[in-house]
Amino acid sequence: GSDGIILKLLERIGVKTNPFIPSLIPLTVQEKNVVELAGVSLRNVGFSLLAGKRVLYHDIGEMLFTHNGVSGPLVLSASSMRTEQDMHCEIDLKPGLTEEQLETRILRDFSKYQNKDLNNGLTDLLIGRLIPFILERAQVSGDTKIHSVTKAERRALISAIKHLRFTISGTRPLAEAIISRGGVAVSEIDPSTMKLHAIENASVCGELIDVDAFTGGYNLQIAFSTGHLAGESI
Template sequence: MKDYQVIVVGGGAAGMMAAGQAAQRGKRVLLLEKKERLGRKIAISGKGRCNITNEEHVSDFIRNYPGNGRFLHGILREFDNVALREFLAHYGVETKVERGGRVFPVSDDAETVVETLLAYLAERGVTILSGITVEEILVEDGRVTGVQGLGQRRFFAPAVIICTGGASYPATGSTGDGFRFARKLGHKVITPRPALVPLKTAEAWVKEVQGLSLRNVEASLWIGGKKKVAEFGEMLFTHFGVSGPIILTLSRQAGEALRKGEPVKLELNLKPALSSEQLDARIQRDFQKYSNKQFKNALDDLLPQSLIPVLIRLSGINPDGVVHQISREERKGLTALLQGLPLTITDTLSLEAAIVTAGGVDVKEINPKTMASKCVKGLYWAGEVVDVDGITGGYNLQAAFAMGFRAGRAAAGEEFSQV
C-alpha cells in the first residue's frame, strides 16, 4: 500500500482547500471522500448558486459567528475574503457582490466552484479516492499513523486532516463521522445542534401562504416576552412555518431558547420602512381610494394577494363591510398588525434539515495557529466538524476555506511538532 505524507478525510470546502495547500507545499496528499463526487454541499449551497463569502471587511467578520468567532480571528486574516476571491479568479471563477455583501460566482452556478477546486487538486497532484468511507483514525503512542476504511483497507500517513463536516444535509456526506472520530480519540464534542434552520410555527394560517417570499421585511425575535434581536431582509412562508435568510439567522438563538423551555415568538414588520404614523396615512389613502368597496377588496395595493385573507381574518374587521365604515380603532389595529404580525415558534426543523451544524469538536482542544489537535499528534481539524458556526451571508463557507487553508499548510510543514 502506497504511503502518503498527508491524508485528508472529507472532500468539501475545507477538505479540498486543505489537500491543495498541503500538496502545494510538496507533500504526497491523499483525499478520501465517502461520496462518489467531491463538493456535494458546495454544489447545493446558496440555492445552487454558491454564496462563497461576504465582501464585508475581514475585521468585521468575527461578529457574524455566534459560535466561537474569536477562534477564527487569525485564521480569517491569513486567508480572508479577498484572498479567496483572488484564488477563485486565478482559476477562472469571477465573482460578484449582491445585496447584503453576499459574494457569488458571476456564472450563478455553484458547479463552477466545485469544478475549479477539482482542477486545483489535479494541478497540485492530489490523489483522490471517492466512495471511501473512513471507519477509524489509526493512532499509535499518541501519534496518528493513518486511517482505516471499510473492509479493513488502510492508508498510512504521519498527518491526517479531518474535514468531514457536521451532521446537516446528510445526503451530501455529512453524517457526523468526525464527531465519532473525535470522541474515540479523546476529544470533547460540543453537542451538535441545528444552527441555520427553518422554524415551525403554531399558527396554521402559514399553510395558506406557503411559498410566499417577502423582501424588505423585519423579523423580531422575542424570548420570554422580551425582544432580543431583529433582522431585516428576505423570508419565506412554508407549510410548517417560516424560512429564508433572516429567519435562518434568528434560528440559532430561537433554537437555544426552545431547548431551555422558554417561549419563543416572532413579530413580522411587513412595512419596516414606514413609521406607524406614515403607514396609517398610507392606509387612509388606500381607504379613501377604495372607500365604497368591501374591505376584502381594498388591500390589493398594500399586500401580496395570498396574504390578504389572512390579515383580514387576524384584524377582526368584517371582510364584507364597506371601507368607509371602518372605524379609526379598527384602522389603527390593522396598522399595528402590519407592523407586528405575531408568530409562535414551536420548534426548529431537525439537524438533518439545517444548513449548518452548531457544535462539534471543542475549539479549546484545537490549536488555532495550526488547526492541530491538542490530544493527538499529527491530527488536524478543519471546517464544520469544528465547533464554529456563522450566520447566513457566505460566512460559513469562508470559515471552512480558511480553516482548510491553515490546516493544509500546517500539516505539510510541521506535521510532527503540533501538539
C-alpha cells in the same frame, strides 16, 4: 452526511465537544393556518426572533412562508440565534413606516377606495394572499365597507401589519439544515495550526469545529480557511 460518531470518539480520549444541532434552518410555527400563506415570498420586511421580551435577532430583508412555518434568508440567519426558551417571531410588513406613517398611508388608500370592502381596498398596500390573513388576525371582516371602518378596527389592522406574530414550535429536520452547529470546542484547537491539543498530529477544520456564522458565504469561508491552514500545517 455524517452521523456525528466522530464526536463520541474524540470525547473518549478527552477532547471537549458540543453535540451537533441544526443551524441555518427553516423554523416551524404552532399556528396551523400558516399553511394559507405557503409559498408567499416577502421582500424588505422586518423579522425579529424573541424569547419573551428579549430580542434574539432582528433584521430587514427577505423571507417566505412554508406549509408549516417560515424560511428564507432572514429566518435562516435567525435560526442560528435560537434558544431552548419559548420563542416567537414578529414580522413587520412595512418596516419603513412608523405606525403613525402607516395610518396616514392607510387613510389615503381608504379615501381612494372608500366604497369598496376591505378585501379589495388593501391591494395597494399588501400582497393579495396576505390580505385575508391580516384581516383575520385583526379580527376585522373583509366584507366591511371601507367608509365604515372604525378607528379601533384601523388600529387593529396597523398592529397586525407591524406585528405579525407566530409562536415557534421548532425547526425542520437536521437533514434540511444548511449547516450544523456544534463540534470540537475551539478551546481544544491551536488556532495557528488547527491541530488538537490532546492528539499529536491530528487536525480539525470546517464544520467539525464548533464555529458557525450567518448566511452569505461565511460558513464556506470558515471551511476553506481552516481547511487550508490545517493542510499547510501538516
